[in-house]
Each structure stands twice: as structure tokens, then as C-alpha cells.
Amino acid sequence: MFYRETGQFKTNYADDQAIFPIAQDRWGIYIILGLAFLAAPLIMDDYWGNAILIPFLIYSLIALGLNILVGYCGQISLGTAAFMAVGSYASFKLMTSFPGLDFTIVVILSGLMTALVGMMFGLPSLRIKGFYLAVATLAAQFFLIWLFNKVEWFYNYSATGQISAPERTAFMFPVTGPSASVLYKYYFCLCIVVITALATKNVVRGRIGRSWMAIRDMDIAAELIGVRPVYAKLSAFAFSSFLIGMGGALYFGVWLGAAEPTEAFGIDQSFQILFMVIIGGLGSILGAFLGAGFLWLLPIVLKNFMVDMLGLSTAFSEHMQVIIVGALIIIFLIVEPHGLARLWQILKEKMRLWPFPH
């Protein structure tokens, strides 16, 4: 009844191609942005910021990056955590080599650096597909993490082999280091995520996004209508890695504050993010947020519910979490490969017809 396209006539193609052509969607986005920018500060404290909202934003950004590659371009990757590591180490080197550099610039440069590395590791995709490509990206995962452990230059020869973020500012506000306020950190991540999501939405609606999807759906036909596989695949690797690299810089610089390669960027991280993309919805921007939110919040909710309310053991709650996530992945892969985002879409289609389904 209330969610309707009816009566919203488009008189030109510009309106028809607007980012959210349906007014109700537009209002939904405005409300969410309003809440994120204006209401979140009211509840912001250490717990909400560091345990929930900031990691949610950062994981959303990284999941968005991976979704470009896997969901839009159909190229599988298991090297996500390694690309996060590239972003993290690039930001660490930039922060320590150029102390005066604004952290915004650091994040962007780290993203660009990761894009280069991502493109390099994307080269095998020009020859191999599917399972074989997955194995090749797995090689990236192990090689890069080994590199960051081995070459002392990357962690400035620190005795522990760890990297830790010094205090840096973005637009004069400190956003990294121990004394940065959680509110600034939150706003910084929010701005980057919102701008990136907008840009991504634009790209996937245009020529380049269509060339990615064409390669994903039918690569031979794509080439025969003039899509150059080299350009399409490498640009997907580059843009995807750019987002993951920026995410990595935030993950290390803003959120963790310190990192050690094997633990912070292990293969389980790569899988965690792949699961976010699958559960959230392949080939959907909303899906990246839903997947990141779901997988990040699930353990927290489970812990609160099982341990604090039902008094079960922490270990039990953790096992339950693994079982639930595993079951969901199987269900989504078999029943609804387009994930939570598709479920939301189906709900909207139902609402459009409600209360007269026929």
C-alpha cells in the first residue's frame, strides 16, 4: 500500500536512471543516513563505537570491495585478507614515513597501492577460471603474509614484528592512535564508506559495471560484443582491491591500532569476508552491508543471548555460531544465491502488491 511505484511517472531517462528511482527507497536511504550521521553520536561510547559500529563499517567496505570482484565480475578470490594487509602495511609505511600527511590521503594512497598489487595477482584470471583462480589467489594470501612477516622493512624493524598506528589526523581531527576519540573515528569511517558506496553504485550502473557483469554471466558473448576481458577483469581486480586496501588501512589504523600479519590477516579473515558477501548477496551493494552487519553482529547477539541471558558457556556459544554460519551459507548457496539482499527485494515486491496480491 505504501511502497509503490504507481503514480511516480518518469518523464525523462535521467530521472528513470536516478540512483534510487522509487521515492520510498530514497526516503529509506535518507532516514538511514540521518540516523547514521545524527543519531549515532547520541549513543556513541567505546562499546558501540569500537565493538559494533566501526568494525561494521570497515567490514562493509571490505565486503563491498570483494563483492565487486566475486559478485559483479564473477572472479573468485580467497586472498582478501592479504589485500587488507597490503592496505594496512602501506598505511603504516606512509604514516611513519610522512608524519604530516593527512590520514585521508594515507587511506586513499594505501587503496591505490593495494589496487596495483591486486591487479598483479589478478593477472592469472586472464588465463584461468573458477577453482583454479581460487587456488591462485590463495597463493597471494600465503605469499603476501609470508612477505610481511619476513621483510623487516615492512614493520620498520620493530622487535615484536608488529605494526602499530601512530596518532594521525584527518581534517585536523585525530582519527588514529590511542587518544583519538571514538566519535571522530566513527565519522571518518562513515564518510569514507558512504562516499565509496555511492561511487560503487554509480560504477556498477554504468558501462564498466555492465562489462563486469557481462564477463561474469557469459564471457564469450561479452567478448564478441566488444568487451575486452583484460580490461574488464583487471579493472574489477583494481577497484575491488582499492576498496579492500582502504578498508585494510582503516582496519589497522583506526580500529585495531596494532596488528601482526599472521593473526590479523589470516586465511580465516578471507573466508569470513567471502561469507559476508555470500550471505549478504552476490552482486548487491546493499548485500555487502547486510552481510557484514549480519556476520559481525551474530556472534555478539549470540553471546549476549546465550551466555549472558541463558547462562550457557562461552565455548558453547562459539560453537553454535560456527554451526549457524555454516548452515546459513549452505542454505544461501543452495536456495538463494543472491542472499539477504534478494530476500529484502522479494519482500519489497510483496509490499508493492499488498494488500491485493493479484
Next chain:
Amino acid sequence: MNMHSSVNSTTAFDTSSQSDQDVLISLDHVSLSFGGVKAISDISFNIKKGEIRAIIGPNGAGKTSMLNVINGFYHPQEGTITWRGKVRRKMKPYEAASNGIARTFQNVALFKGMSTLDNIMTGRGLKMKTNFFWQCLRVGPALKEEIANREKVEEIIEFLEIQHIRRTPVGRLPYGLQKRVELARALAMEPELLLLDEPMAGMNIEEKTDMSRFILDVNDQYGTTIALIEHDMGVVMDLSDRVVVLDYGRKIADGAPKEVQSSQAVIDAYLGVSH
């Protein structure tokens, strides 16, 4: 409405002989084999500008392979291909596409996860030039380009009468409509040469009539040269200007539909296979 002005104006002829002027593409002594299997043996034929050229023959005769050679998907081991008067070097499919060769497939090869509109818009990719940064912003030139190409696509949508399925994911469309969307996607490229691989296979009479009309209209209104593989002899007789007949990878007849139909070699080939 002339969609081909851009293609035609850039067409360069540098042929010396007068009679070759109207030949768009010519294949000379082309052979193609896969390991031991000879798909095409020593075939020569040409396609003239503006004609509808039918390629017929029993299953496995090498018709699809022929189209694959023309648009650079397969590279023949022997023979030469002359495109617009110039001997063509080994050409990649996307190069053939940017040279104005479009095609549809025997088994529908649409982009299943995309809507009808996006499938056809993808066919405009070669006409769109704005770079990544403009596309991120989607303002100024990027938006202008998107809208200009959308208008072109809407023309094609109207032409092929598929307005009602504009937003539908193509995977949900019935087979006949999928074939039509595939034709729309190829037309979006504003090709000079359009290769149609069994565009009417699996269609009912009504759908075949529609498709025949579209093919004639494309040829008529846009001046597109068409090479068409088709099994329905009635359709071939109605549509084509000239017919080439293949059997076991060899050319067994070539000429006007009437001549070919009455040729003994053709009758034998068809009798031999289908009865």
C-alpha cells in the same frame, strides 16, 4: 532514423578492382580443423554489402564454425579473409566487434543476471568512452553519454517491440523473447555485418513470422548486411538474396535461393542426412 551513419562514414575502400566494391567480406580457401576433425575444408565465398546471405546445411556441416571464423573466435589454419577490401590479420573477437561485426548465438548467450535493458545497454559499450572517474561520479559527460545511449537503446526496444520486458531479468523470459533480446543486443552495436546463428530455432510459426519481419526490417531500414544460418527452407527462400550450402565442411552450392534449391548436390545432401 539512420543508425549506421557513423559506421558508414568511416568505411574506407581501397580495392583496386571495381567489381569488388560491393563485397563486404570474402573468405578464400579457408580451412579450419580441431585436432583431427576438419570443420571447414577449403571454402571460398563472399558476402556483399547490404545483402541477406543464408548459410544452410545439415547439422555438423560447419555453419557455426564459419561464423566463428568470421568474428575472430576461431582462426582458420589456412586461407585468407578480406574485410572491407583489406586482408585481415588474425583478429580477436573484440576487434571484430569494434570493426562492426555483431552476432547472435545458436544457444542463447544472454547475460542471465541482467535485465533486458542492461543486456542491450551492454551492446553499446563500444560507443561509450567516459573514463572510470567520470563513471564514479556519474555526472557531466558520463551521465550525458549514458542518457544518449539509453535513447538509442530505447529506439531498438521499440523497433523490436519489447517495451514490456525492459526491466525483466532475461533469465525469466521465454525462449522466443530471449532470442529477440539477443538480436536487440547485437543491433545496439550498430553493426555493419550481423551474423545470426539459427535465430528462429525452436520458435513457433507466429514467432518465426515476427523474427523474419524484424530481420527484413533491419536489413531494409538500417542497411545492415546479414549472414543467416537457418534450417527452415521456407524462411530461407523468403529472406535471403543468396544462399551458400555446406555439407561435411565443404561448400556444395552457392547462388540464388531458387538455383540452390534445385541443385542435385543439395538435394542429395539433405536426403542423405535427414531421411
